[in-house]
Amino acid sequence: MTIDLNMLEWARAQFAMTALFHFFFVPFTLGMSFLVAFFETIYVKTGKQEWKEITQFWQTLFAINFALGLSTGIIHEFEFGTNWSTYSWVVGDIFGAPLAVEGIIAFFMEATFAAISFFGWKRVSKGVHLASTWLLAIGSNLSALWILIANGFMQHPSNEFLKFDIETSRAVMTDFWKLITQPVAQVKFLHTISAGYTLSSIFVLGISAYYLLRKKHVDFAKKSAAVAAAFGLVSSIFVAVIGDEHAYEVANTQPTKIAAMEGLYVGEKGAPIVAFGIPKDLPALKVNSNDEAFVFKIEIPKLLSILGKRDPDAYVPGLKDLIVGNPEYGIWPLSKLAQIGAEARADLRAYHEAKAKGDKAGMEAAKADFYSVVWSDDKLGLKLTKSDLIGYGFFKNVNNPDLIHPPVPPVFYSFHIMVGLGFWFILLFLASWVAIIKGTFENNRLLQQLAVISVPLPWIATSFGWMTAEIGRQPWTVFGMLPTAESATPIALQNVQATFFMFLTAFVILGIAELKILFTVVKHGPKGAH
């Protein structure tokens, strides 16, 4: 296939832009839907009007955001087809299913109960209304579950739930249950939703602090802050704990990503974590020690081995090892993977040529070789066949091996900024929660100011987290199976550019409108919210 590389970059930029923009709204919906449900539950339990006002105020902010989240979400579903048509065919048999389930199970729940929760305050009973608000929250979070199952497949397309089918030249699903329960998807889901809870808790805490600083709506702000600080504290600690679990999964399924995240060019036993550092963007083969790959760095010894392999002395391969191989630790060189992948592709072609000629024996021979086992581990019960490595067959140019891993600096920085902010959120919530318990939050101007300043930070953290995951996955759309360059729709560059700017314009205008409306509502405060 001939894909215009320039077009490919534009198609990637378009997807990145829509995903990034969409992801401004998603975590907010995930967490805010629950916060609104908490507030309404307190209202229904206590029957106090002030809690109803609190609920309705935050619900107004939720609804403004919800609309844009929904509208940017539909773009993705279609973009898989419009800009990534080859991807959609090659892995659609696996990828399409969770998307459809998401529609049936989650989206209708969201849309249907949103109608009651938003418009039904006087149309249904208190109990039905409260149940609807909860179902809206559950529905939103379920949609995250299904889309992250789909994403988990892209990160780790295990042959436990799929195989590459020689007859139809695409991947087909073999075990749905294993697809949805695979740990990569599950930790991704938990990490993402808890990040969403943290984000929305900071939003509520920050805006409450803003009112306290101005001595406005004091009772409203204190009540809101108390709920947000408690929810935020639990969530932000959970994000870190499950984030560790997530990194463990990445280390064991996507070695190029974990190496790029830590700027690990040369593999080490007892590998450290770089707490702070400025990595250089170097071709991996030219790097002889990890020290020369950094302008400057501060390390925590052995931590990467502990986090990634649960063993302080475990070996973690670097980018260079993943290219040239390291026989001592059983790491194959890229050239070997590319060779096996090329053989798999040759088998595929031979099979279909034989089929066209009606040569049954030729078909069988090609098929047998295609599914022949190239590696197995009886202890772990794992095996790889040639067909599992077919993606590597696209990397013809082993002389430019750096195409096989993601660029180090963007992945490194994204990851470290995300982690740094994550720790800051825990501190902020801890301090706020203690102050609220002691009753000093109301007068602690420093803490209030920190909370206000922190409001945009979780958006930065979630965006960088997403970038770590998705830039870190490059150069694959489906890790080890389908390269990004082989996923795109064959289409002229101008079409992709035109639609890029069409959506960019819409996003900029609607984004500004959203923020202005949001600020106006916040400025008016709870009483003038509607």
Added chain:
Amino acid sequence: MTWAPYTVDATHFYLQVYFWIIVAVLGGLFLFMTFVQGGQTLFHTAKDEMEERAILNSLGRKWELTFTTLVLFGGALYAAFPLFYSISFGGAYWVWMLILFAFVLQAVAYEYMNKPNNVIGKGAYKFFLYFNGVVGMVLLGAAVGTFFTGSNFSYDPVTKVLHWGVAKDGINLRGLEAAIDFKHGAWFNLAMGVLVFAAARILGALWLINDVDNNEFPDLIKRLRGVIKRCFVILLIALAIVLYGWITMKGYAYNIHDPKGIIYREEGKYLHNLLAFGALPLITLLVGLVLYVLGVLKSGFGSSNKGIWFSGLGIVLIGIIVFVIAGLFGTPFYPSYADLQSSLTIQNSSGSKYTLEVMAWVSVAVPFVLGYIIWVWYQMKKAGPITKEEIADPESHAY
């Protein structure tokens, strides 16, 4: 014609048929829900602020359901017929991108339109809704039209990598040629577009007549009835062209028993499909049409406000039959006039048998989902129509 194929895997085939019927039902339900899009083109019938907000609030409670139905329609096609998803969306790029754009603009318009400081002003958001209601509907209708007239594509028989053909003067219009290439049935596609638009607009007016308090907004109701009458004439003309097309068109066909699935052209194919199975599709279509017209007569020409339920049920039946005759009875549902053998059938474009089986189990949830949607709809409806008091109430989250 026997129904069970004897040369291909029968279970796989039945699953493909089952999912095509699900797609048809979703298509029918979506067409019903386009009363939202149709209603969005009726803001000019409001003569004052209160009437306008009545329309806005009535539609604003339902748009998400239409939107979600479209999303699920896409998701079901992706899961069940991934090759269609790849070829049509990647190929007819501009058609789908513009439809998508129209829906992105719609989604925020309700929430933002009457909020202070909304940057681009109320008029712009109203335009977004109008754009969604006109462009979105015409393009969707025309896109369904190409299910009968065909498209300009081929693909690699092994890798299935797409090639979309150049239609005119060396410019690749990526799907938009369906509206100007009269040699390949643009007249039919356009008629489908107008038909879907007119049908949606009538449904929109019927919905508003039902959902807005008739005593409080008598003039608005009267003007809406006027719209129905005028639009009905356009609908009948477009319908006549579509029916003429189905009867006379040289359709696309293949034999479901043929393991190679060779595609050929067949005179009167869609008429044959209507008459298949003891003319059940034709009878269903006629019942749908009668119900639709009955609704129009009741609420457009008469004084009832229940017309939407008749026309609504009618359009669901019509929608189902459109998809049934496009894809069942050995018909390629996404034919290619550039390369006949590249045409997509439910058999050559579907997911694997395993995936379809899994999805069939998941589809058990559909009646349950439909059940709670209807329950919620009823809960919201039983408190009565939309009144001025509710719109003015600061606690009702009114737009």
